[in-house]
């Protein structure tokens with residue numbers, strides 16, 4: 001059994017970029033008779049474990065859906081608790097940066113977040129830019145449609161002021177206007193929590209991503225679950241529209 005496990009691990013293809021919809025915190029808490037915020041707290045710890053594990057297996061990019069443009073619909077109490085958790089988490093990231101050697105980036109409209117959160121995100125991304133370990137992209141107040149609109153508006157503005165022409169808008173040029181500019185598209189997108197939808201996550205970048213869905217709730221998602229997703233991905237035949 002042990003041998004089989006090791007062999008499987010050696011055969012697998014670790015993608016360059018994995019993206020995760022960290023879903024299921026609320027249901028995890030509800031199942032235990034706890035407030036939803038307790039699920040978010042444990043979910044943050046799960047993220048820490050997965051990020052460390054991702055680094056240990058040589059993943060280059062890990063993008064996580066942390067808070068969507070739609071999540072503002074939740075109660076003030078829940079939104080505030082999530083924001084407080086994020087503030088605390090970012091403070092810890094800044095404190096432990098040298099030890100972890102992880103690069104942090106933020107995708108999303110940060111202007112709606114508290115000044116403190118914005119400042120912490122700025123420090124975390126600027127000061128971690130020098131590290132060469134895994135790059136973690138936090139999607140915060142992020143929506144795939146909002147990201148595409150923002151890119152389109154920015155290109156339209158450049159056309160209006162005469163610095164660019166409409167026919168210069170290639171797929172590559174448009175990709176460079178996304179929050180993810182310079183980051184290769186994710187090969188694998190994982191959604192724990194049982195739902196089988198994208199919920200507005202990486203709409204542009206996911207064109208040829210492989211999806212992996214599992215009923216496991218995010219707070220229960222450990223390295224073993226990540227390995228299951230990688231094993232599933234490894235066995236797939238990616239044709240990109242071509243033929244065998």
Ligand code: IPE
Pocket residue numbers: 022023024025026027028066067068071082193
């Ligand atoms: C994901 O877990 C965390 C955020 C969206 C912020 P949920 O809070 O959506 O958990 P469920 O889906 O209600 O279980």
Ligand code: IPE
Pocket residue numbers: 021022023024065066067068070071195197199
């Ligand atoms: C997606 O989860 C957003 C994050 C995990 C941050 P949601 O819980 O918001 O998605 P829906 O509402 O089930 O589509």
Ligand code: MG
Pocket residue numbers: 023024025193
């Ligand atoms: Mg959810």
